Amino acid sequence: MAEHKHGHSHSHDHDHHDHGHSHAHDHPHSDHAGHAHSHAPAPGDSCCSHGCGSASLPKAPMPAARRLAGDSEQAVFFIQKMDCPTEEKLIRERLAQMDGVGALEFNLIQRELTVQHQLPSIAPIVATLKALDMLPAVKSDSLDAAAGADAPDQAAAYRIPTRRWVLLGLAGLAALGSEIVAWTSGDERSLPVIALALLGIALGGLGTLKKGWIALRNFSLNMNFLMSLAVIGAAIIGQWPEAAVVIVLFTLAEMIEALSLDRARNAIAGLMAMSPDVATVRNADGAWSSVPAREVTVDAVVRVAPGERVPLDGVVTAGSTSINQAPITGESIPVAKQAGDAVFAGTINEHGAIEVRVTAAQGDSTLSRIVKSVQQAQGQRAPTQRFVDGFARWYIPAVVLMAVLVAALPPLLLGAPFYPWLYKALVLLVIACPCALVISTPVTIVSGLASAARHGILVKGGVYLEQGRKLRALALDKTGTITFGKPVVTDVVSLDAAADQDALLRLAVSLAARSDHPVSRAIAAQEGAAPQEVEDFEALAGRGVKGRIGGQRYHLGNHRLVHELGRCSPELEARLQAFEKQGKTTTLLCLDAQPQLLVAVADTVRPTSREAVAELKGLGVNVVMLTGDNAHTAQAIAAQTGIADARGDQLPEDKLKAVEELGERHGEVGMVGDGINDAPALARAQIGFAMGAAGTDTALETADVALMDDDLRKIPDFIRLSRKTHAVLVQNISIALGIKAVFLVLALAGMSSLWMAVFADMGASLIVVFNGLRLVRGVPSRG
Numbered sequence: 001m002a003e004h005k006h007g008h009s010h011s012h013d014h015d016h017h018d019h020g021h022s023h024a025h026d027h028p029h030s031d032h033a034g035h036a037h038s039h040a041p042a043p044g045d046s047c048c049s050h051g052c053g054s055a056s057l058p059k060a061p062m063p064a065a066r067r068l069a070g071d072s073e074q075a076v077f078f079i080q081k082m083d084c085p086t087e088e089k090l091i092r093e094r095l096a097q098m099d100g101v102g103a104l105e106f107n108l109i110q111r112e113l114t115v116q117h118q119l120p121s122i123a124p125i126v127a128t129l130k131a132l133d134m135l136p137a138v139k140s141d142s143l144d145a146a147a148g149a150d151a152p153d154q155a156a157a158y159r160i161p162t163r164r165w166v167l168l169g170l171a172g173l174a175a176l177g178s179e180i181v182a183w184t185s186g187d188e189r190s191l192p193v194i195a196l197a198l199l200g201i202a203l204g205g206l207g208t209l210k211k212g213w214i215a216l217r218n219f220s221l222n223m224n225f226l227m228s229l230a231v232i233g234a235a236i237i238g239q240w241p242e243a244a245v246v247i248v249l250f251t252l253a254e255m256i257e258a259l260s261l262d263r264a265r266n267a268i269a270g271l272m273a274m275s276p277d278v279a280t281v282r283n284a285d286g287a288w289s290s291v292p293a294r295e296v297t298v299d300a301v302v303r304v305a306p307g308e309r310v311p312l313d314g315v316v317t318a319g320s321t322s323i324n325q326a327p328i329t330g331e332s333i334p335v336a337k338q339a340g341d342a343v344f345a346g347t348i349n350e351h352g353a354i355e356v357r358v359t360a361a362q363g364d365s366t367l368s369r370i371v372k373s374v375q376q377a378q379g380q381r382a383p384t385q386r387f388v389d390g391f392a393r394w395y396i397p398a399v400v401l402m403a404v405l406v407a408a409l410p411p412l413l414l415g416a417p418f419y420p421w422l423y424k425a426l427v428l429l430v431i432a433c434p435c436a437l438v439i440s441t442p443v444t445i446v447s448g449l450a451s452a453a454r455h456g457i458l459v460k461g462g463v464y465l466e467q468g469r470k471l472r473a474l475a476l477d478k479t480g481t482i483t484f485g486k487p488v489v490t491d492v493v494s495l496d497a498a499a500d501q502d503a504l505l506r507l508a509v510s511l512a513a514r515s516d517h518p519v520s521r522a523i524a525a526q527e528g529a530a531p532q533e534v535e536d537f538e539a540l541a542g543r544g545v546k547g548r549i550g551g552q553r554y555h556l557g558n559h560r561l562v563h564e565l566g567r568c569s570p571e572l573e574a575r576l577q578a579f580e581k582q583g584k585t586t587t588l589l590c591l592d593a594q595p596q597l598l599v600a601v602a603d604t605v606r607p608t609s610r611e612a613v614a615e616l617k618g619l620g621v622n623v624v625m626l627t628g629d630n631a632h633t634a635q636a637i638a639a640q641t642g643i644a645d646a647r648g649d650q651l652p653e654d655k656l657k658a659v660e661e662l663g664e665r666h667g668e669v670g671m672v673g674d675g676i677n678d679a680p681a682l683a684r685a686q687i688g689f690a691m692g693a694a695g696t697d698t699a700l701e702t703a704d705v706a707l708m709d710d711d712l713r714k715i716p717d718f719i720r721l722s723r724k725t726h727a728v729l730v731q732n733i734s735i736a737l738g739i740k741a742v743f744l745v746l747a748l749a750g751m752s753s754l755w756m757a758v759f760a761d762m763g764a765s766l767i768v769v770f771n772g773l774r775l776v777r778g779v780p781s782r783g
């Protein structure tokens with residue numbers, strides 16, 4: 001992996017109008033410290049992460065929610081009881097009816113609910129949630145800054161209390177006892193049988209019955225309602241032991257489901273666990289002491305011994321070592337670090353002892369921003385999830401209707417016996433549970449997101465994870481993406497034989513020193529030429545720079561600039577081409593618009609780029625290079641990387657047009673870029689990728705998919721993961737529906753009992769959850 005994250009420090013006053021290429025990832029942490037991240041865009045606003053104009057293609061459909069006109073407040077609740085999609089539906093239906101309540105965002109896996117509202121206080125929302133027996137805890141409330149300070153310890157809240165397990169165990173014994181007594185005595189309605197069954201229902205099923213009752217009162221047909229109906233129905237037709245066994249099994253299924261969701265949540269939390277809890281901090285007197293990492297402030301100096309993990313983000317101030325950055329970038333190749341280099345919390349110091357000046361508090365570290373970003377990403381609904389939710393909406397009523405018909409029609413029309421058909425109807429009600437179906441999608445998406453994060457790929461939403469497999473074209477910029485973005489001067493040629501080349505070079509260096517553009521930086525790095533004072537400095541986007549030195553007017557820029565100055569000639573063009581054909585970028589220093597000096601710089605292609613391009617081609621993706629650099633250089637670099645379609649001289653509008661045109665020709669387009677000149681094209685692409693995100697705030701926040709390091713091979717990795725995720729989603733939906741279909745037939749044929757139906761439902765839920773969790777284990781390997 002490329003290691004080039006040296007913080008550079010130009011002491012000059014840089015022009016910030018310099019377009020494009022401030023190459024953010026080349027100078028990390030310049031203002032990292034004290035940069036509080038409120039990483040919480042309002043739901044619904046997140047559709048356009050680049051702030052793209054209204055003309056751009058829809059990147060993610062808006063969540064179906066009422067939009068509030070004007071400003072709205074936001075409150076986040078932690079709802080311990082919200083662990084099943086049924087609860088979500090119930091809450092959604094009730095809250096959506098309230099005036100002043102806008103978008104609702106559910107995060108089942110974190111059990112969080114975010115509400116946009118325009119109410120003077122959140123009390124009515126809390127009251128509604130309480131009426132649904134949801135017992136919300138306020139995590140944050142934009143009306144009340146202090147809210148959430150005493151939010152419960154969520155980790156503890158996720159745990160299922162032992163008491164519940166014991167109760168369930170006793171309930172199970174009672175239900176089993178009832179079954180045994182009934183079986184041995186051959187009487188299902190004797191007093192001991194009924195008493196034991198009632199005991200089982202009371203110990204294990206009251207919660208479900210209560211929820212069922214709440215659902216009924218709110219006219220919301222949900223799982224609990226169906227189960228309650230089935231149990232009461234079974235009791236009415238005298239199947240007491242069965243009623244008890246069913247409710248106990250159902251409660252057990254619910255608890256197992258909650259546990260398996262924990263697994264998904266842990267996949268994310270596990271990322272955070274990589275960062276140590278204590279840091280060795282230098283005190284004012286120079287002694288070292290152990291301090292909880294949470295309490296270490298920016299600018300403190302911490303010591304990291306060999307073999308230890310780096311506790312906080314920072315910059316090395318003393319010592320040198322190599323660090324395994326796998327927790328951030330997913331690549332376990334050690335990276336050399338010396339004074340001035342950035343290190344990240346959670347990464348592993350391999351051999352040297354280093355001292356690190358902390359640049360971000362624990363909560364702002366790159367790792368915790370990754371975790372927050374993944375948590376947030378999974379709160380947004382992926383397209384498949386929307387489909388599944390929509391399906392579940394008509395599925396339950398349809399099955400209930402069918403159950404009613406099954407119970408009523410055969411006895412009424414054919415004179416069939418009533419009880420057996422009622423029993424079949426009850427089995428149908430149990431089968432109607434869509435839990436497996438509804439839960440399969442979020443679990444799969446979360447596992448995919450967590451797996452990507454572990455491999456240094458930060459996906460900003462399930463949408464992108466689902467879309468990745470559809471990418472048919474990928475546009476790459478050249479400087480800093482395909483190449484290292486660290487060009488060096490290779491040739492300096494005076495165009496006027498009589499001129500003093502060193503004096504001209506000194507002028508070029510003076511102008512270049514004012515710019516952050518990689519080409520300028522290469523020129524500015526020329527040795528032995530102290531820069532001179534520049535007046536009226538100006539950056540010329542896509543061309544170069546200009547300014548006055550010693551009263552003379554100078555331009556420093558590319559062929560386009562000279563052309564526009566009207567001083568181009570066939571001879572000059574021939575000279576430029578000779579360098580460009582070798583993949584070098586040419587820059588000309590002009591005095592009074594007249595070219596005087598030619599400076600050629602060469603950038604190195606990243607060794608991973610070529611492989612990435614080959615892999616992308618293998619995946620059926622058309623790779624196109626779009627660069628502001630000239631066409632000849634573009635061709636030469638493209639040839640080195642195996643890219644057939646390379647387009648040079650691209651201004652920002654041209655890049656945008658190119659992306660549009662690729663979209664029309666091939667379908668979904670991705671774009672990788674890092675400069676301001678790439679921003680419009682990035683926004684237009686269906687998926688905007690940023691590289692080297694570990695060192696920068698902006699790349700981490702604005703891209704749809706951020707690669708933590710500069711390895712382009714992560715893009716084919718991402719596409720493969722997207723395909724795998726899709727495959728698992730399809731499997732899960734087929735399993736969930738398939739099992740239902742089988743039991744539907746069995747039920748109608750009278751071959752399925754109630755408890756078999758509950759068992760099947762539990763089995764289906766477990767299968768889809770574990771199938772989904774499989775994704776955590778790995779990105780399909782890159783051959």
Ligand SMILES: Nc1ncnc2c1ncn2[C@@H]1O[C@H](COP(=O)(O)OP(=O)(O)OP(=O)(O)O)[C@@H](O)[C@H]1O
Nearest residue numbers: 020477478479515517520542543544558627628629
């Ligand atoms: N500040 C500058 N100093 C010197 N040359 C510049 C400067 N700005 C632009 N140029 C010239 O203009 C060309 C186009 O610049 P632009 O920033 O659009 O693209 P780039 O960063 O070189 O390439 P890419 O689009 O692949 O990232 C550069 O190759 C360079 O020759």
Ligand SMILES: [Cu+]
Nearest residue numbers: 563568569573
């Ligand atoms: Cu020309």
